[in-house]
Amino acid sequence: MDALLLARMQFAANISFHILFPTISIALGWMLLFFRSRWLATRDPAWLSAYRFWTKVFALTFALGVVSGITMSFQFGTNWPGFMERVGNIAGPLLAYEVLTAFFLEAGFLGIMLFGHGRVSERVHLLATFFVAFGTTLSAFWILALNSWMQTPAGHEVIGGEFHVRSWVEVIFNPSFPYRLMHVLLASALTVAFLLAGICAWQVLRGALNAATGKVLRVGLTLGAVLIPLQIFVGDLHGLNTLEHQPQKIAAMEGVWDTERGAPLLLFAWPDEAQRRNHFEVAIPRLASVILTHAADGEIQGLNQFRDQHPPVAPLFFAFRAMVGVGLLMLATSWLGCWLYRRCAWRPLSLPRWLLWGLAGMTFSGWVATIAGWYVTEIGRQPFIVYGLLRTADVASTQPASMIGFTLAMYVTLYLALIVSYVSVLAYMAQKAEGEAEGEAEADAEAAPGSAPRAGAGALAQGLAT
Amino acid sequence: MIWMDFDQMLPVIFMALMGLAMLIYVISDGYDLGVGMLLMSATDAQKDVLIASIGPFWDANETWLVLGIGILLVAFPKAHGVVLGALYLPVALMLIGLTLRGVAFDFRVKAKAQRKAMWDRLFFAGSALTAASQGWMLGRYVSGFGEGWNYPLFAAAIAVALPMAYVLLGATWLIMKTDGELQEKAVRWARIAWAPMVAGMVLISLATPWISATVRERWFTLPALIALLAIPLVTAVALLAVRAILNTRLVRGPLSWLPFVLLIGVFILGFLGLAYSIYPFVVIDRLTIWQAASSAAALKVILIGVAVSVPAIAGYTIFSYWVFRGKARELKYA
Numbered sequence: 001m002d003a004l005l006l007a008r009m010q011f012a013a014n015i016s017f018h019i020l021f022p023t024i025s026i027a028l029g030w031m032l033l034f035f036r037s038r039w040l041a042t043r044d045p046a047w048l049s050a051y052r053f054w055t056k057v058f059a060l061t062f063a064l065g066v067v068s069g070i071t072m073s074f075q076f077g078t079n080w081p082g083f084m085e086r087v088g089n090i091a092g093p094l095l096a097y098e099v100l101t102a103f104f105l106e107a108g109f110l111g112i113m114l115f116g117h118g119r120v121s122e123r124v125h126l127l128a129t130f131f132v133a134f135g136t137t138l139s140a141f142w143i144l145a146l147n148s149w150m151q152t153p154a155g156h157e158v159i160g161g162e163f164h165v166r167s168w169v170e171v172i173f174n175p176s177f178p179y180r181l182m183h184v185l186l187a188s189a190l191t192v193a194f195l196l197a198g199i200c201a202w203q204v205l206r207g208a209l210n211a212a213t214g215k216v217l218r219v220g221l222t223l224g225a226v227l228i229p230l231q232i233f234v235g236d237l238h239g240l241n242t243l244e245h246q247p248q249k250i251a252a253m254e255g256v257w258d259t260e261r262g263a264p265l266l267l268f269a270w271p272d273e274a275q276r277r278n279h280f281e282v283a284i285p286r287l288a289s290v291i292l293t294h295a296a297d298g299e300i301q302g303l304n305q306f307r308d309q310h311p312p313v314a315p316l317f318f319a320f321r322a323m324v325g326v327g328l329l330m331l332a333t334s335w336l337g338c339w340l341y342r343r344c345a346w347r348p349l350s351l352p353r354w355l356l357w358g359l360a361g362m363t364f365s366g367w368v369a370t371i372a373g374w375y376v377t378e379i380g381r382q383p384f385i386v387y388g389l390l391r392t393a394d395v396a397s398t399q400p401a402s403m404i405g406f407t408l409a410m411y412v413t414l415y416l417a418l419i420v421s422y423v424s425v426l427a428y429m430a431q432k433a434e435g436e437a438e439g440e441a442e443a444d445a446e447a448a449p450g451s452a453p454r455a456g457a458g459a460l461a462q463g464l465a466t
Numbered sequence: 467m468i469w470m471d472f473d474q475m476l477p478v479i480f481m482a483l484m485g486l487a488m489l490i491y492v493i494s495d496g497y498d499l500g501v502g503m504l505l506m507s508a509t510d511a512q513k514d515v516l517i518a519s520i521g522p523f524w525d526a527n528e529t530w531l532v533l534g535i536g537i538l539l540v541a542f543p544k545a546h547g548v549v550l551g552a553l554y555l556p557v558a559l560m561l562i563g564l565t566l567r568g569v570a571f572d573f574r575v576k577a578k579a580q581r582k583a584m585w586d587r588l589f590f591a592g593s594a595l596t597a598a599s600q601g602w603m604l605g606r607y608v609s610g611f612g613e614g615w616n617y618p619l620f621a622a623a624i625a626v627a628l629p630m631a632y633v634l635l636g637a638t639w640l641i642m643k644t645d646g647e648l649q650e651k652a653v654r655w656a657r658i659a660w661a662p663m664v665a666g667m668v669l670i671s672l673a674t675p676w677i678s679a680t681v682r683e684r685w686f687t688l689p690a691l692i693a694l695l696a697i698p699l700v701t702a703v704a705l706l707a708v709r710a711i712l713n714t715r716l717v718r719g720p721l722s723w724l725p726f727v728l729l730i731g732v733f734i735l736g737f738l739g740l741a742y743s744i745y746p747f748v749v750i751d752r753l754t755i756w757q758a759a760s761s762a763a764a765l766k767v768i769l770i771g772v773a774v775s776v777p778a779i780a781g782y783t784i785f786s787y788w789v790f791r792g793k794a795r796e797l798k799y800a
Contacts, residue, residue, distance in 0.1 A: 063568050070528060070532055074535060092543070092760055104526070111523060115797045165767075407555070425573060
């Protein structure tokens with residue numbers, strides 16, 4: 001394999017691994033703020049227990065996001081040394097602002113948020129939680145501004161091969177930025193919605209439910225049911241924006257080879273780039289034109305108009321269908337779940353087992369949709385690194401292929417092991433939560449006068465009480 | 467010195483900022499990497515205290531590395547290519563190490579109890595791998611990425627010395643943050659790590675002028691030499707003071723903070739000496755900061771962000787250290 005492909009695979013492996021964790025921590029930060037506020041407002045211990053459990057999940061997720069993010073900060077330079085030399089005047093300040101305003105904010109207040117209880121006032125603690133949540137979101141703002149600029153560059157001028165900024169407002173608020181930012185933030189919220197619901201369903205299935213389970217399940221299902229229609233709407237707007245600015249990306253997503261009016265929507269096909277046609281098409285007539293142009297005979301430009309300038313077709317075609325498929329599954333599950341849960345008066349134990357298994361199975365469905373969506377947009381930008389202006393091959397690393405291949409193998413092994421650890425530790429924590437709560441309750445009971453002290457926590461509690 | 471206009475000053479300002487970020491990184495992540503390398507020498511109960519002493523801070527500590535590398539990337543893109551291209555493999559190893567220790571820190575208390583020992587070992591291994599890779603990189607960088615039998619040997623020596631410097635820093639951090647038996651242990655660890663760290667510093671100080679004529683001229687000309695002599699002299703006094711205090715009983719009492727603070731001073735002086743040797747190069751004898759810098763327009767935009775955010779960062783970092791001041795206590799999630 002050549003060095004360019006290996007460099008791309010290495011970067012893709014890292015960014016795919018990295019995005020899993022911010023996707024959770026962005027929305028989970030706000031969710032923790034919500035849980036904590038509910039606890040302070042209602043003094044219902046269920047909310048405190050929800051806060052405690054999900055704080056641990058947040059800490060673990062955040063750590064994985066930080067370490068994979070550090071790797072990314074190096075790989076920008078090691079894998080694409082030409083990128084910064086050509087586009088540094090634009091990408092540099094955006095990345096610098098992300099580090100200065102967002103990374104330090106979230107990292108600086110994380111310690112107080114996680115471990116500061118009892119050392120700072122409730123108000124300061126809540127404020128620290130807010131800063132962490134705000135920091136994660138601000139980080140998404142800066143990095144998506146840069147990513148969107150690479151997709152739909154604006155506000156710059158090219159002098160002697162180097163990019164210079166003409167207007168920062170146009171660079172940051174470039175044509176695809178508002179849509180992409182909304183799409184990604186909603187993706188984060190949906191990922192967390194299904195994570196909450198999935199873990200709670202798992203707790204019910206394993207007989208490990210606690211006071212928080214029912215409440216958090218309701219939050220997750222409601223959040224999913226409310227946001228998924230909004231996400232489909234925003235996704236449609238994003239698609240229209242892409243059609244306007246990057247028609248070949250849409251052509252690859254839809255598998256359209258020749259420009260046509262009234263293009264059908266392909267439910268399935270096997271795009272064949274050698275023969276430049278599709279095999280095994282299953283299609284609904286005219287629907288692609290209706291969706292993309294909102295007119296039955298709307299024109300969609302075909303890939304053949306962009307010879308040598310369009311992305312690989314099959315990955316986009318399938319990744320797009322994976323994303324939309326998961327989205328539709330989320331719509332069905334969250335609405336059905338909400339309806340059934342309401343019918344059994346929000347009692348999680350009365351929910352049918354098949355629904356619980358379905359929700360548990362979809363715990364990480366947000367990851368699948370997010371990764372598929374990222375592949376659509378990032379592979380869809382190829383063969384360019386800055387759409388239409390700078391080719392990926394022209395900025396690639398000059399490292400020997402063997403070196404990139406060796407480090408790639410190391411990274412991939414590590415990442416796979418860590419994903420397995422993360423998922424299994426989450427499952428373990430979810431089941432353990434009840435035992436812990438019982439332990440605390442026992443300790444309280446043993447502290448009561450008259451009960452015989454045993455070892456450990458009980459004896460300690462007794463000692464403190466007397 | 468010839469007066470420079472503001473645009474020409476910008477690369478100097480950014481070199482200073484990058485140096486500052488790297489210095490803060492080396493000191494702050496240095497102590498928590500050091501604590502990581504000491505983990506396996508502690509008993510199981512002490513391990514939790516070791517981790518608790520760095521728990522609220524490690525994340526923010528590592529952000530300084532992102533800032534330092536970020537400035538290299540955005541302010542000196544051409545140097546970034548040369549430096550990270552030459553250090554491709556040790557960078558990858560360091561990143562693997564950083565990843566392992568960052569996640570092991572969280573996994574060790576959240577995974578099944580019987581897995582804790584495995585995550586502890588990974589935390590130790592990740593810390594050691596990170597520190598050794600950084601040492602190797604420092605050795606290669608200060609010797610200008612030279613070729614020949616002696617260069618890898620020099621880098622290997624630094625790859626041993628820098629982890630020892632971190633262990634010393636970590637041990638003195640623990641002297642400050644713990645008490646009782648663990649504190650006595652930390653004093654012993656500090657005594658062991660002292661000599662290798664001093665040897666490493668001497669080695670770097672001798673090797674850089676030996677390798678580069680530019681550096682030699684800067685240091686060994688009169689009258690500059692007399693003024694500059696202050697740096698190695700004060701460093702030596704501080705290091706000897708650290709060693710002396712470690713032998714007294716005061717270190718376990720009212721002066722438990724002193725070795726750590728003195729060592730920070732040593733790191734700052736060492737850094738100043740290195741900066742004086744290298745300036746105005748960003749890669750010794752190859753690339754000056756002006757040759758490597760981005761456009762003045764881009765640097766000005768970043769500088770505005772720096773001017774606004776760095777005081778805020780300093781403010782809430784100090785606040786965080788103040789909140790978690792005193793001896794390390796058990797970490798409990800709120």
